Amino acid sequence: MKQKKYLILILSGLFFSITNSIHGNNPDKGNEKAKTITFRGIYADDPAGQEGLYNPERGLRLEIAVDIAGRKDVWNPKQFPDITSHLESESAIYASDSISLVQSYFYLTGFAGKELSEDAFATMDTYVNKLRESGKKAVLRFAYETAFMGRAGTGPTLEDVLRHMEQLKPFLAQNTDVIQVVQAGFIGAWGEWHSSFHGLEKTNDSKRTILEKIVWMTPENRMVQVRVPEYKNLINKEDQSYNRISFHDDFIVIKPHQWDGGMHEGTPYFNQIVEESPYLVVDGELPWGTWSMNEDPDNPEAGWVIDGKATARQLFLQHYTSLSAIHNYKEKGTKDKYSMMYWKETPLEESFLSENHMPISGNYFKNQDGSPATRNVFDYIRDHLGYRLELQQLKINGNPTAGKEISLDLSLINRGFSTLFNEHPVYFVLIDEQDRITEFLTETNVHDFQPYQPKDPECKPLLHAIKGQFIIPKNLETGKYRLGLWIPDGSERLKYNNRYAIRCANGDTEWWSSPDNKYGINILTSLDIIRH
Structure with a gap:
């Protein structure tokens, strides 16, 4: 046949x-x-001219966290008591946003002090097979701890982490096809390299050891992303692995902030990302809207809408491949609208793009009869992330x-x-x-x-x-x-x-x-x- x-x-x-x-x-x-x-x-008035163009390995992304030992969702175990139903639900909710990537957290919490079991790999296989079925790929991160500021009751030792990486290397090799990039997790709360129970982030030696092992674990034809350039700079520039290490900014807020990792514009780290990013897979996310836009009168940052135009410019300057659609968008919490919803109401002028040397797609600001068309910040970012x-x-x-x-x-x-x-x-x-x-x-x-x-x-x-x-x-x-x-x-x-x-x-x-x-x-x- x-x-x-x-x-x-x-x-x-x-x-x-x-x-x-x-x-x-x-x-x-x-x-x-x-x-x-x-x-x-x-x-703009072509059929589907206002919609996103679905393409692999680029654009807005989802975020799913699964408990590998418990075979359930980490944050909503009662609503999603299995390994794939949250992925299916989020895919449906964000279907109109042309999403082909999923930041996939594999929490190994139940395996601290233990070997990864055959059931653990079967569970991970179930998840990645669902990604294939859904036409998506993973921005993959492994983690153990879910509590912030030292509140975790337990966590892996350095020996646990290195032993699990040895076990995970063949799994990643077998599933390279469905992996877009691997994020350097493993350490601390949410794998963000802080607040770990055993203080794995306390010395440069331990961080360097873990990062080198993550690069070793990752298939040679895939990159590794770190939270801040400081971690990449632990690796010698002459080392072959240096050019395989990219960035994921988990706190894009544009204006300077104590939690931005020293990556706002004008800093050496910002400039390092600008310089190296043309050849790297770059990912990022805004903070949660329930944090940045809450109505707590004691919070001086209450109601903080993150500047959409300035965000678009940063994503352009730093060659972003993907951005979270989960943070500050369709959240449920203290407000009906978060930053990205405001971006949908923020017109984007062609002159702004020209002044900042940003890409302008042919006819993007025109209708078929030649009349001007209005475009907004959200659509522009959605359409131009990646390629x-x-x-x-x-x-x-x-x-x-x-x-x-x-x-x-x-x-x-x-x-x-x-x-x-x-x-x-x-x-x-x-x-x-x-x-x-x-x-x-x-x-x-x-x-x-x-x-x-x-x-x-x-x-x-x-x-x-x-x-x-x-x-x-x-x-x-x-x-x-x-x-x-x-x-x-x-x-x-x-x-x-x-x-x-x-x-x-x-x-x-x-x-x-x-x-x-x-x-x-x-x-x-x-x-x-x-x-x-």
Whole structure:
């Protein structure tokens, strides 16, 4: 059935090669037909033009904490007495926010002083399998303690932590496909490297030992995030692991605060993140709205709405990949509205973005008739966290003839805050009238899709290219084909799952999913394949 359904080609140099020249050594060069197609961005009044564009490994994220020993939710065990129902509930609540990431806390509280059991790994498997089923990936953190300011009744020793990392390394290797990044937890309350029962954060030696072990535990093709640059700086810059360590700011408040870790603008730590972040997966969150916006008359910070425009600028400057949608958004507590709800009411002017050299997606501030469109801060942040690939132009050279060579040159601009990370191969595909698919792998490296050249003070958008020169198979049936761009997940487990394929931010291209949901493809144009 699969062979009838899809024509999957294993392409060698005989059939496919990438070249920097769109002509190459082509004996039929004089008979070539050239075709150029121009694409546009998404107008505000395009269908779904006001909605988020669902894409893997970027954007707003959820937050779920599971008790591995108890097989239940940490914070709401009565409401969610199993390992996955809270994830399902939150996915439904935030479905309109186009969320593909989940900060996933695995609490190992019940295993202090013990080995991780087979049941523990079975429980973790249940959770990560639910992530795959949901089309999501994990921002993964391990922790033990849930109490703040020394109120924990117990906690792991250094020996517990290191022993558990030894056990966890194979588990992470087996589930790399569903891991976006690993956060350096393990120590203290919520794994935030403070308030630990045994004082694991008290010396640089113990922190360095734990961080080095976390990097060792984490698959080599995934990064590790630390709470503040101070912890990263425990590692020698010459050490190979240094460049694998990124940041997650758990207290984004913009204005200086005693709890901001010395990371507000103008500090050395802020500048360090700006400098290093173009090449790193960066995550963060606002404080809880129930804290920052409470109505306690004794709290001088009562009613504190975090500045949306200034937050957008910081997320841009520090190349954020993801941001919590849980904090200061749809919380239930002392107020009906929190900071992000106010962001939805805060207009964002195109002039503000231009003045700050921030990305502006094509037609983002326009309607289809050319009239100006109003955009708000929340939508802009949602749409530009991580990558946002906007196709520009496709050049086709060569006759679409079975057995003959054709050359494709597709340009794009990344309008997002950051480049792409992890594994994402890039293919051109042909889809026939029976939905059978022929794949053509390119040599494109999506990690090179920087929004602008790092350190460019004007942040001018870069034009990137996806190029391919290949021979249309002789045995391909004649007829009308759709030519598409397919950017799947790089893992074998998720490659043929359309929820993990990347969708471009264009209002004049079709997003096509195969009937069996294996492919998610950006349709570029149609071709009539002929035969001599």
